[in-house]
Amino acid sequence: MKATNSKAYAKLVENGIQAVETVNELRNSDYLAKDIFVLAHSEDRTDRIADKANAKEIGLKEEGVIDSIANLFRSRGDELRAKIVSIGFTETEAEYYERELDKGKVLVIAVRSV
Template sequence: MQKPMFKEFMSDDEAVRAIEKLKMEVNTDNIYVITHDDGHTDRVADRTDANTVGIDETGFGVSIKNIFRNKGDELRAKLQELGFTEEEAEHLESQLDKGEVIVAVTEAPEGVSIKS
């Protein structure tokens, strides 16, 4: 599995601009938006047609476990399902705690980067 790429953004508008640029180079099925709040994640994803990390990415078993996890554990599990290591997931979850928006890309073509 190819390691996912990501970038952290302080605003929704920056994340939206980055996603719109990515859509010209990357299959939209491989672009994910993650925030600390499900409603916030859905709003950004809806603006850009980006994906959220759901049952398709995590599988049924992890999705059921996420119902009983605290938010931090749930976010780390979702990040790990995208291909981030446990340490990377912990770091990214701490950034989400600060209100950042994370744009992640799986299976990115070589030479593609996330730009705001």
């Protein structure tokens, strides 16, 4: 896994099975279940993996009202980048992760509770 800043931690994995394993590893370490998120390129895939892993999806609480509403009008790529930035990553990091999601990878993120 790669720490990109002091608050958020991210790992790109190849598939849903690896995402579930990574979520379990994080849950067994010092991350709280409420602070572990999964993100895939398609919303449906994100829903399925989050459900299977018992992880969260990046939503209104993390994004804020304005970004959540704006996402209704954004392309999926723009929406994904906005979600990643809302968790605490830079625009450059978000662009990189979104490109990897385009390739079918899954992003697992853990955020330290403050």
